[in-house]
Amino acid sequence: MHPSFNEFINKMTQLVSSAKNDEEKILSQGERFLADLVAQDNWLPEEFAKPHPDYYQQYLLYSAPDKSFSVVSFVWGPGQSTPVHDHTVWGLIGMLRGSEIEESYKLGDLGQPVKKLGTQQLNPGDVGKVSPTIGDIHKVSNAYDDRVSISIHVYGADIGEVSRHVFNENTSESKTFISGYAN
Numbered sequence: 001m002h003p004s005f006n007e008f009i010n011k012m013t014q015l016v017s018s019a020k021n022d023e024e025k026i027l028s029q030g031e032r033f034l035a036d037l038v039a040q041d042n043w044l045p046e047e048f049a050k051p052h053p054d055y056y057q058q059y060l061l062y063s064a065p066d067k068s069f070s071v072v073s074f075v076w077g078p079g080q081s082t083p084v085h086d087h088t089v090w091g092l093i094g095m096l097r098g099s100e101i102e103e104s105y106k107l108g109d110l111g112q113p114v115k116k117l118g119t120q121q122l123n124p125g126d127v128g129k130v131s132p133t134i135g136d137i138h139k140v141s142n143a144y145d146d147r148v149s150i151s152i153h154v155y156g157a158d159i160g161e162v163s164r165h166v167f168n169e170n171t172s173e174s175k176t177f178i179s180g181y182a183n
Helices: 003-019 023-038
Strands: 057-063 070-076 091-097 100-106 115-122 127-130 138-142 149-155 164-167 174-177
Touching: 003 023, 003 057, 003 070, 023 091, 023 127, 023 149, 070 138, 115 127
Parallel strands: none
Antiparallel strands: 057 070, 070 149, 091 127, 091 149, 100 115, 100 138, 164 174
């Protein structure tokens, strides 16, 4: 990998190791580290930037040996989006190329629609945060219908192995899923 990415991994490894379960510290300092990484668009290998014509792609870039954090690239084809979902762990989202729209939600009572809390747009260099303590349920979409967008995500586990949930927007019902990776 590129020296910028290796430096990011070293900083995150030290942070996650020293902060242990201090999520606020991890999110605060990790946000700065990720902002520095996505401020440059010269380090992501092409094989981790390939879109799929029908589905967004999640490529594993790094998983800590102890599974304490992972880094993935999300590659959004034109107009692609996720369902409403959660993560169950802390996460940072750094926009590398293009733009994405994040819609935050709160679950309604079972049988009731999810409640939209707000929308934000991430542009290159921007960093967003999620976690069960600050808000963990959202839907993400490529802001563009005519080009690819790429974001870099850092999670407090090997996210491809984490049991998570997708939610029905009309009923707040959940289904469990494990995302895995495209690579």
